[in-house]
Amino acid sequence: MQNITTLKALKRAIIDRHVRPDNITGLMSVTTTLVPLAVLWYAAFLSAEVSYWLTASVICVMCLFLIRVFVLMHECGHGSLFRGARLNKTFGFVFGVVSGMPQYVWSKHHLHHHSTNGNWSKYRGPLNIVPVDEYAAMTAPQQSRYRRSRSIWLAPFAGFVYLILNPRVTWLRGSVQLFGHIVRGKIAQPGVSIKAHVLTFKTPYWSSSPEYWHMFWNNVALLSIWALMAWLVGPVLFSVCYVVSVSLAGGAGILLFTVQHNFEHSYASPDDGWDFDRAAIEGTSFLVLPRWLNWFTANIGYHHIHHLSARIPHYCLVACHAEYQHLFGEVTRLRLSQVPAALKCVLWDTQSRRIVSVAEYLQRSALRVAA
Numbered sequence: 001m002q003n004i005t006t007l008k009a010l011k012r013a014i015i016d017r018h019v020r021p022d023n024i025t026g027l028m029s030v031t032t033t034l035v036p037l038a039v040l041w042y043a044a045f046l047s048a049e050v051s052y053w054l055t056a057s058v059i060c061v062m063c064l065f066l067i068r069v070f071v072l073m074h075e076c077g078h079g080s081l082f083r084g085a086r087l088n089k090t091f092g093f094v095f096g097v098v099s100g101m102p103q104y105v106w107s108k109h110h111l112h113h114h115s116t117n118g119n120w121s122k123y124r125g126p127l128n129i130v131p132v133d134e135y136a137a138m139t140a141p142q143q144s145r146y147r148r149s150r151s152i153w154l155a156p157f158a159g160f161v162y163l164i165l166n167p168r169v170t171w172l173r174g175s176v177q178l179f180g181h182i183v184r185g186k187i188a189q190p191g192v193s194i195k196a197h198v199l200t201f202k203t204p205y206w207s208s209s210p211e212y213w214h215m216f217w218n219n220v221a222l223l224s225i226w227a228l229m230a231w232l233v234g235p236v237l238f239s240v241c242y243v244v245s246v247s248l249a250g251g252a253g254i255l256l257f258t259v260q261h262n263f264e265h266s267y268a269s270p271d272d273g274w275d276f277d278r279a280a281i282e283g284t285s286f287l288v289l290p291r292w293l294n295w296f297t298a299n300i301g302y303h304h305i306h307h308l309s310a311r312i313p314h315y316c317l318v319a320c321h322a323e324y325q326h327l328f329g330e331v332t333r334l335r336l337s338q339v340p341a342a343l344k345c346v347l348w349d350t351q352s353r354r355i356v357s358v359a360e361y362l363q364r365s366a367l368r369v370a371a
Contacts, residue, residue, distance in 0.1 A: 003281065003326075003327050003328070003329055003330055004275075004277055004278050004281055004330070006327060007277055007281065007308075007327050008277050010324070010327070011277065011308065011309075014308065014309070014320065014324060015308075015309045015311070015312070017320075017323075018309075018312045018316045018317075018319065018320040018323075019080075019309065019311045019312055019313075019316075020313065020316055021079075021080055021081065021082055021083045021311075021313050022082075022083065022313070022315075023082050023083055023084070023087060025313070025315050026081045026082040026083075026087065026091075026313075027082075029072060029081065029298070029314075029315070030072070030091055030094075033065060033068050033069060033072060034069075034094075034098070036065055037062065037065045037066070037069070037098070040058055040061055040062045040065065041062075041229075041233075041241070043058050044058045044059065044062070044233075044237070044241050045232075045233045045237065048237050055241070058241075059241055059244055059245050059248075060248075062241070062245040062249075063245050063248045063249040063252065064249075064296040065296070066098075066099065066245055066246060066249035066250075067249050067252055067253055067256070067296055067297055068295075068296050068297065068298055069095050069098050069099050070095070070099045070101070070249070070250075070253050071253075071297055071298040071300050071314070072091075072095050072298055072314075073092055073095030073096050073098075073099055073101065073103050073106075074107075074110065074300075075298065075313065075314055076088040076089070076091055076092030076095060076103065076107075077092055077103060077104075077106065077107025077110060077111075078107075078310040078311060079311065080310065080311050080312065080313045080314075081313060081314075089104075092104070092107070093214070093217075093218070096218055097218055097221045097222050097225065099163060099246075100163040100164055100167060100222060100246055100250075101163055101167055101218075102167055102171075102211075102214050102215045102218040102219075103214070103218070104210070104211060104214040105206060105211045105214060105215055108207070108211065114307065114310055117261070117276070117279045117280065117283060117284065117307050118267050118268065118269055118274060118275070118276070118278070118279020118280075118282075118283035118284075119269055119270070119271060119274045119279070120268040120269065120270065120348050121269075121270045121271045121274075122271070124348070125257075125258065125261055125262060126254055126257060126258055127150050127258055127262065127346060129262065129268075129346055129347065129348050129355065130146070130347065130348065131347070131348045131349075131350050132347050132348065132349050132350070132356070132361050133350070135347055135358075135361070136365075146346075147346070147358060150343070150346050152255065152340060152343050155251030155252065155254055155255050156247045156248050156250075156251040157247070157251070158250070158251055158254050159246065159247040159248060159249065159250025159251035159252070159253070159254060160243065160246070160247035160250065160251075162250050162254065163246050163247070163249075163250040164243065164246055164247065164250075167215075167218070167219070168219060170205045170215075171205070171215045171216070171219050173205070174203045174205035174206065174212075174215075175216075177201075177203060178198070178201050178203070178212075181197065181198075181200075181201045182194055182197050182198065182201075185197035185200070226238075226242070229242070255339065255343065256287070256297065256300065258342075258343060259285060259287065259334060259339050259342040259343060260284060260285050260287060260300075260301075260303040261283060261284060261285070261355075262342060262343065262345050262346065262355055263285050263332055263334060263342040263345055263355065264332075264341070264342065264345050264355070264356070264357065264360075265352075265354040265355065265356070266282070266283050266285075266332070266345065266354065266355040267279050267281075267282035267283030267353065267354070268283065268348050268349070268350075268353055268354055268355045269283075269353045270350060270353070273353075277308075279307070280304055280307040280308045281304060281328065281330050281331055282330060282331075282332075284303045284304045284306075284307045284331070285303060285304070285331070285332045285333070285334045285342075286301065286302060286303065286304050286321075286328070286331045286332065286333045286334070287300075287301030287302075287303065287334050288301065288333050288334065288335050289301045289336065294318075298314040299314045299315070299317045299318055300314070302317040302318060302320075302321050304321075304328060304331045305317045305320050305321050341357075344357045344358065344359070345357045346358065347361050349361070
């Protein structure tokens with residue numbers, strides 16, 4: 001706790017020192033991500049004439065670049081990749097099209113995560129973790145389904161749903177509902193303008209006109225690119241390469257994000273007593289990765305620094321951690337070999353304010369019964 005007290009006192013100085021967005025560095029990040037990805041698509045087209053195993057190898061490398069695309073898109077949403085809002089907005093949209101996610105809408109939801117990090121009453125992570133009491137109230141089949149639905153092996157399917165299916169379906173479904181609302185409104189009140197009817201439309205898929213139009217242009221651009229690529233390289237080759245690469249990258253991204261907050265005894269507070277800075281230290285992990293993998297993930301493994309201030313660019317995270325590492329002794333360090341174990345921590349112990357594994361919950365339950 002002493003480190004957290006010191007951190008609170010130094011927080012403003014840390015942020016002022018390392019919030020250093022640079023347009024040249026940002027553009028280099030864009031170039032070294034999108035250009036190789038375009039080259040890999042060309043390589044995938046050529047490799048299909050040689051060997052499908054070679055194509056599979058190219059797809060694996062594409063996955064790594066797509067993870068980087070998503071993290072840079074996320075950074076644009078925080079306004080930290082570039083100094084100016086225009087560049088962040090422009091390349092955020094571009095990265096959103098490449099990754100399949102409407103960036104502006106996604107960023108709005110993601111900001112909620114940052115503002116409530118560690119407050120599990122308001123945000124329970126991508127796996128929607130349940131409290132131990134709710135888990136105990138489930139039947140045995142329900143508990144089994146709960147555990148299976150959070151299996152590491154379902155990650156590619158989750159990536160497909162998250163990046164390919166849901167953004168298209170929600171836009172189409174919401175647009176159809178909007179059209180029906182307008183038609184019904186004009187029939188009931190023909191004298192009222194279409195704009196007025198639009199203003200009375202409510203949907204969970206977007207909360208404002210800018211969000212809808214961002215979704216619209218994201219989907220129009222993406223569907224147009226799909227059609228163009230299918231025409232250039234062939235619909236079968238394109239579909240296989242695209243679906244596999246995006247699904248695998250999306251699944252890896254979900255796992256990456258999950259273990260940055262779900263690990264053994266991660267800080268998980270209700271509203272009462274929740275502390276933002278303590279959540280950054282005790283509820284966010286430091287994912288220790290090889291240097292090459294840190295590059296592909298745009299240093300997002302330094303997640304404790306990112307939650308200290310999301311305005312620190314990815315290219316400043318390492319230096320910030322190195323300079324103030326004496327303050328981060330209580331941050332949980334995870335290596336790749338520890339990720340599967342961390343992913344088993346899928347229950348919220350509200351009494352201890354910690355995330356626990358099912359195995360620990362069962363052990364505690366057995367001890368209580370014995371006592």
